[in-house]
Amino acid sequence: MQLQLALDRMTRKSCIEIVNDTKESIDIIEVGTGVIKEYGMAIVRELRELYPEKTILADMKTCDAGKHEAIQAFDAGADIVTVMAFSNDSTITDTLKVAEEYGKHIMVDLLEVDSRDRIEQLQEIGVDFVSLHVGKDKQSEGQFSTDLFSLVKGYRFETSVAGGVNLDTLPGIAKENPDIVIVGSAITKAKAPNNVAAKMKQIIDS
Numbered sequence: 001m002q003l004q005l006a007l008d009r010m011t012r013k014s015c016i017e018i019v020n021d022t023k024e025s026i027d028i029i030e031v032g033t034g035v036i037k038e039y040g041m042a043i044v045r046e047l048r049e050l051y052p053e054k055t056i057l058a059d060m061k062t063c064d065a066g067k068h069e070a071i072q073a074f075d076a077g078a079d080i081v082t083v084m085a086f087s088n089d090s091t092i093t094d095t096l097k098v099a100e101e102y103g104k105h106i107m108v109d110l111l112e113v114d115s116r117d118r119i120e121q122l123q124e125i126g127v128d129f130v131s132l133h134v135g136k137d138k139q140s141e142g143q144f145s146t147d148l149f150s151l152v153k154g155y156r157f158e159t160s161v162a163g164g165v166n167l168d169t170l171p172g173i174a175k176e177n178p179d180i181v182i183v184g185s186a187i188t189k190a191k192a193p194n195n196v197a198a199k200m201k202q203i204i205d206s
Contacts (some may be wrong), residue, residue, distance in 0.1 A: 001174065001177065001178065001179065001180070001181060001204040001205070002013070002028055002055075002179065002180045002204075003025060003026050003027050003028070003180075003181055003183065003197070003201050003204060004026070004027065004028035004029075004030050004057065004160065004162075004180050004181065004182040004183070005018070005019065005022060005026040005028070005029055005030060005183060005184075005187060005188075005197070005198055006030040006059070006096060006162065006182050006183065006184035007019070007029065007030060007031055007032050007033050007035050007086065007184075007186055007188065008030075008032030008033065008034045008035060008059075008186075008188075009032070009034045009035075010032075010034075010035060010188065011021035012035075012038075012039055012043055012046075013028035014159055014188075015031075015035060015043065015047070016046075016047075016050065016189050018028050018187070018193055019047070019050075019051065020033070021193050021194045021197075022187060022194050022197040023051065023054070024198070024203040025194070025198045025200070026054070026197055026201075027054070027055060027180075028054065028055040028056070028057055028080075028180065029047055029051060029054050029055070029056050030056075030057045030059055030182065031043060031044050031047060031056065031057065031059060031078075032059050032184070033059045033060070033061050036058060036059065036133050037197070040109075041072055041075075041076035042199050043058065044058050044073065044077055044078055045076045045078040047077075048076065048077025048078075048121065049077075053105070055079045055080065056059065056077060056078050057078065057079065057080040057081070057082070058073035058076070058078035058080070058081050058082070059082050060072075060073055060081050060082055060083070061082055061083075061084055061109060062081070062082065062083040062084065062087065062091065062095060063083070063084045063086065063087045063091065064087065064091055065091075065105070066083060066087070066090075066092065066093075066094035066095040066098075066193075067094040067097070067098055068093035069081070069095075069096065069105050070083075070095040070098040070099060070106070070194060071098055072096070074086045074098065074099070074102045074104050077135055078104070079104055079105065080104065080105045080106070080107050080120050080129075081095065081099070081104070081105075081106055081107070082106075082107045082108070082109050082131070083095045083106055083107075083108055083109065084108075084111065085107050085108050085110045085111070085113045085118060085122060085130070086112070086113065086118075089125050092106075092108065092122070092125060092127065093125055093126065096125075096127070105129055106127070106129060107129045107131050107160065108122060108127050108129065108131070109130075110130055110131060110132055110133055110151065110152075111131075111133045113151070114151065116151065119152060119155060123155055123156075123157070127157070128156070128157060128158060129153060129157060129158040129160075130158075130159055130160075131160045131161070131162055131163045131182070132148045132149065132151065132152065132156045132159060132160070132162070132163075132178075133161075133162045133163055134148070134162070134163025134164060134177045141161075148161070149161075149176045149178075158179045158180075159178045159179055159180070159181065160178060160179060160180035160181070161173055161176075161178045161180070161181055162182035162184075164186075165181060165182065165183045165186060166183075166186035167186065167199060167200065167203075170183075170200055170203050170204070171203060174203055175200065175203050181200070181204055183197075183200060186200075187200070189198070
């Protein structure tokens with residue numbers, strides 16, 4: 001199980017400071033959608049240069065022009081790019097083809113997907129990596145529920161989980177044994193981000 005740090009709604013300087021502070025505990029650096037919209041591919045390139053040993057995910061949230069956006073992110077140094085599950089199948093398959101050419105990966109974001117029929121379709125078109133995701137706005141309705149895991153039970157996906165994960169909810173999530181746990185503000189807004197990241201890494205490693 002890996003720990004992914006989500007950098008979102010942050011300045012470039014804050015992104016670098018947080019990664020420096022937590023780099024011993026995190027496995028994957030996520031360049032969040034808001035950060036990408038603010039700084040573009042330049043910050044993906046910068047983080048790639050600063051942390052060559054880390055896996056970098058560009059949270060493009062692609063929903064159209066899949067080939068173009070995947071090439072953009074992979075050329076900038078991303079190892080993983082996100083595409084939305086509600087996208088047209090051709091958009092998703094285009095990103096999968098680009099990822100194969102680059103030797104990289106596509107994570108399909110299941111934000112607001114609640115149909116196992118769609119999950120079946122995603123498997124049929126070759127998706128092998130998905131993210132169970134409770135969006136920022138929806139988090140006001142409650143914490144991440146492990147009921148979400150039922151959406152992908154029985155499928156052979158590599159799975160990440162995201163959406164308000166914190167020290168209180170992490171033990172229950174870890175019991176479901178996802179491949180990746182994505183944490184944002186619980187680390188980035190903490191008074192001691194390095195301590196929180198270390199505690200989380202200890203939980204998922206145990």
